[in-house]
Amino acid sequence: MKAKRFVMWVAVLSFLAMSSLALADDKGHGGMSGMKMEGDSGMKMEGHEGMSAKSGGHDMMRMGDKVFSGKIGPWKGTARIVDMKAHMEASGMKAMGAMPNSHHIAFMLTNAKSKAHVTEGKGTVTVTGPDKKETKADFMVMQGHFGADVDLPAPGKYTFKAQIESGGQKGSATFTYRLK
Incomplete structure (x- = not known):
């Protein structure tokens, strides 16, 4: 069971990384030339055949709900919450198997002076749900953003406390974010 869960998360994280590569390619940064969306990540997906590396529909910082915009330490930051099941369905994909975490939080940071994206570092996010239970997740740097998968199991108000360290x-x- 743990192996299936691990493989599923590797597939989801691979999917998220590929979406950021598509963004870099679309903006003329060269992306990763020669990178193709081929291979088997270990998770079966239906309806994935027609997705191209240039499809702008998978840009993490355009998806989901914008939940934060402002200063985070020395940086300017924007955070978005993505309902992973809804995102996969909208993309024409169907995940085979249960997803233990329902949402992805994506934090994009830029240097306030140079406007350069912060692409290295570490951090955590603590989520307090409507039931007052706290869960903690580590951020991973994912092609242009800090990301973490979190579970928002019931409607209500969630409080997020993000802490990031870089350089x-x-x-x-x-x-806060209200899940409907």
């Missing part, structure tokens, strides 16, 4: 600097932000 010897630290920042934190607290914001």
Whole structure:
């Protein structure tokens, strides 16, 4: 069971990384020339055949609900919450198997002075649900954003406390999101 869960998350994270590659390619940054969306990530997907590397519909910072925009330590930040099941269905894909975490939080940081994207670092997000239970997840750097998968199991108000460290600097932000 743990192996299936691990393989499923590797597939989801691979999918998210590929979406960011498509964004880089679309913006003329060259992306990763020669990178093709081929191969088997270990998770069966239906309706995935027609997706191209240039499909702009998988850009993490355009998906989901914008839940934060402002200062996080020395950086300017934007955070979005993505309902993974809804996103996969809208993309024409169907995941085979249960997803233990229902949502993805994507944090895009830029240097306030140089406007350069922050692409290295580490961090955590603590989520407090409507039932007052806290869960903690580690951020991973994912092709242009800090991302973490979190479970928002029931409708209600969720509080997010994000802490990020990069280049010897630290920042934190607290914001809320109401799941309907």
